[in-house]
Amino acid sequence: MAQTVRGFRDIMEPDAAAFAELEARCRALFRLYGYGEIRLPTVEQRELFVKSTGDTTDIVEKEMYAFEDAGGRMLALRPEGTPGVARAYIENGLPAKDLRQKLFYIGSMFRAERPQAGRYREFEQIGAEYIGNPDPSADAETMVLLAALLKSAGVKEIRLEINSIGCPQCRPAYKQALLDYLKANLDSLCDNCKKRVERNPLRALDCKTDGPKLAAGAPPMKYCPDCDAHFAQVREHLKNAPLAFNVNPNLVRGLDYYTRTVFEFRAAGIGSQDAIAAGGRYDTLIKSMGGPDVAAVGWAMGADRVLAAAASGERAAPKPEVFVAAADKTAAPKAFQILQFLRGEGLRADAAAFSQSLKSQMRAANKSGARFAAIIGEREAAEGTVTLKDLAPGGQEKTVSPREAADLARRQLQDGLKAS
Ligand SMILES: [Zn+2]
Numbered sequence: 001m002a003q004t005v006r007g008f009r010d011i012m013e014p015d016a017a018a019f020a021e022l023e024a025r026c027r028a029l030f031r032l033y034g035y036g037e038i039r040l041p042t043v044e045q046r047e048l049f050v051k052s053t054g055d056t057t058d059i060v061e062k063e064m065y066a067f068e069d070a071g072g073r074m075l076a077l078r079p080e081g082t083p084g085v086a087r088a089y090i091e092n093g094l095p096a097k098d099l100r101q102k103l104f105y106i107g108s109m110f111r112a113e114r115p116q117a118g119r120y121r122e123f124e125q126i127g128a129e130y131i132g133n134p135d136p137s138a139d140a141e142t143m144v145l146l147a148a149l150l151k152s153a154g155v156k157e158i159r160l161e162i163n164s165i166g167c168p169q170c171r172p173a174y175k176q177a178l179l180d181y182l183k184a185n186l187d188s189l190c191d192n193c194k195k196r197v198e199r200n201p202l203r204a205l206d207c208k209t210d211g212p213k214l215a216a217g218a219p220p221m222k223y224c225p226d227c228d229a230h231f232a233q234v235r236e237h238l239k240n241a242p243l244a245f246n247v248n249p250n251l252v253r254g255l256d257y258y259t260r261t262v263f264e265f266r267a268a269g270i271g272s273q274d275a276i277a278a279g280g281r282y283d284t285l286i287k288s289m290g291g292p293d294v295a296a297v298g299w300a301m302g303a304d305r306v307l308a309a310a311a312s313g314e315r316a317a318p319k320p321e322v323f324v325a326a327a328d329k330t331a332a333p334k335a336f337q338i339l340q341f342l343r344g345e346g347l348r349a350d351a352a353a354f355s356q357s358l359k360s361q362m363r364a365a366n367k368s369g370a371r372f373a374a375i376i377g378e379r380e381a382a383e384g385t386v387t388l389k390d391l392a393p394g395g396q397e398k399t400v401s402p403r404e405a406a407d408l409a410r411r412q413l414q415d416g417l418k419a420s
């Protein structure tokens with residue numbers, strides 16, 4: 001029997017409807033904040049992620065689906081969205097139109113992580129990139145937008161953690177001080193950190209094992225005056241928004257391209273302390289890729305984790321509102337016509353095989369969860385009417401014109417909504 005690949009899955013109703021609903025809410029809010037959509041290719045050059053995300057990151061080193069195609073090109077399934085957006089910004093000549101661009105994307109990312117509950121190797125990310133605004137208000141705005149999205153998605157308790165990891169002026173000295181400290185305390189580090197400490201000492205700070213210990217002893221970050229002022233203004237804007245936050249000196253985010261502000265949103269109730277959304281400023285990435293010297297800030301959120309954090313009660317798959325049935329074969333053409341008429345009236349309408357017995361069709365109507373059946377028999381077909389039967393217990397039936405049937409169904413469905 002054919003099966004999905006390990007770590008991959010089918011998304012079925014009602015989850016599929018929940019994804020669609022989340023995406024719709026996000027699209028509406030993105031428009032409100034002035035973002036345009038970008039639909040990125042799934043496959044990019046492998047080099048794009050090696051050079052931007054960074055070859056010492058777990059994402060690129062261990063988790064990326066990289067492969068050689070028949071033409072000998074080294075390619076990768078995108079593990080994240082930001083490098084593709086930066087590439088697209090340069091490649092499509094957007095800087096010539098306006099350096100300042102606000103772009104959002106929605107799509108699957110691929111990472112060969114160890115399969116575990118709630119983690120998949122293909123997962124949906126929704127992301128935003130604000131390119132061309134170096135101002136601290138841009139950092140704050142992206143976080144405020146993200147908070148609004150999470151709230152709109154129904155995530156109740158969010159915690160925002162922020163930090164600044166400095167810039168190419170002030171970070172090298174800090175990195176060296178941290179490396180000296182870590183080397184002096186090498187024995188206390190986990191095996192993973194021991195191996196990567198030389199290549200990427202910052203990563204030890206967000207290591208789940210070592211991070212908490214290091215918080216107390218590691219040397220503090222010393223910002224240059226510009227970074228210091230930038231971070232102070234970001235915090236000021238967040239206070240004025242107002243958006244509550246916590247400064248977490250251990251938060252470094254694993255990716256190479258971040259400069260200055262980094263942030264994570266965490267949610268209560270999804271077990272781990274993992275972020276449901278995260279991002280930061282990346283003022284040097286676009287220039288390093290051959291583009292203009294332009295600042296940027298952005299984030300990505302995991303749709304699965306947002307939905308898990310927002311889940312309240314049972315999710316329900318959408319049911320038809322009216323189920324159309326033909327009482328005999330001669331009524332089938334009319335029944336088919338009425339089915340389309342009801343949909344045209346904005347009612348969710350469905351039907352089974354008109355060639356089945358009426359009894360079978362009524363069984364299908366009940367199974368579908370529809371509130372009404374619209375039955376067309378010989379008499380109805382001749383008169384141009386329809387018998388609308390309320391399938392709720394004790395429901396009535398009435399033979400009326402198709403338009404009256406649509407109005408009647410709509411009215412009762414609305415009353416039902418008001419009552420519940
Ligand atoms: Zn700096």
Ligand SMILES: [Zn+2]
Pocket residue numbers: 189190191192193194204207208209210211
């Ligand atoms: Zn560690």
